[in-house]
Amino acid sequence: MALPHSADLRLLVFDLDGTLIDSRQDLCNSVNATLDHLGKPHLPDAVIASYIGDGASMLVRRALGDPEGDIHDEEYLQNALTFFLDYYRIHKLDFTYAYDGVLQSLEAIRAAQPHLKMAVLTNKPVNPSRDICRALGLEPFFFQNYGGNSFHSKKPDPHGLQTLMQEASASPGQTVMIGDSIVDILTAQNAGAWSLGCTFGLSSVTLAMDVPSLTCDSPQDWATLFA
Incomplete structure (x- = not known):
């Protein structure tokens, strides 16, 4: 075609x-910084990269193991997303x-x-x-x-x-x-x-x-x- x-x-x-x-490295670093903030273990960069493409909210949800929206603690999710966006805003051009x-x-x-x-x-x-x-x-x-x-x-x-x-x-x-x-x-x-x-x-x-x-x-x- x-x-x-x-x-x-x-x-x-x-x-x-x-x-x-x-932008892979900066996105991966920002996700792992968010997981640090939440007291969760880091994910491999290759795994995080596979989560990219559907926006920041879905990227964070996938990193938390919640792509289907099963987590109903909206305050927890919003805290994670806010931290991710704030961190990425500062670091978006570190390696991109x-x-x-x-x-x-x-x-x-x-x-x-x-x-x-x-x-x-x-x-x-x-x-x-x-x-x-x-x-x-x-x-x-x-x-x-x-x-x-x-x-x-x-x-x-x-x-x-x-x-x-x-x-x-x-x-x-x-x-x-x-x-x-x-x-x-x-x-x-x-x-x-x-x-x-x-x-x-x-x-x-x-x-x-x-x-x-x-x-x-x-x-x-x-x-x-x-x-």
Whole structure:
């Protein structure tokens, strides 16, 4: 399966963690700091990384062994989430970096296709997302950056992607959702848009759960596809 020719596209929407940036270490460190705070043992980084993709609240719940919401002590859960967010807010750029080729590909796309709008749609809270994009030099490429708390729902609910399509005057057939996880692929499908699965990301193993329109092995491939 192939994507439409770049001249027929109007909107590229990028996931953040595992797509534009490698934030694994800072997220893992923040989760383990939260477990320390709660008097719980650390989890291996590989385990925590497998929990990333559905937003901060679900990341914390999974780290506590509660992905189905069986813990009903809301004060306990809120304390854990608040500590995690406060810690991550301070440490979000300790080790996080943009993947090799991201900036170069975004520059090439913007130069070759100035009509093609680009945006970020992540399940990470919006303020850390915008702060990271600003710090890593990504912000100028995106006309919008929405996070997991920007709307009433998170990906794979299509509301955020549909909002971006409306703002960019783009139809589903003119839109590509780019991400490293099944969450991004389902978001695209739920909105009727195209999807590009990034096999180099943090949650790329989940791409096998559904079929994206196309896959890519590095950010450099974006320039080939869209510039």
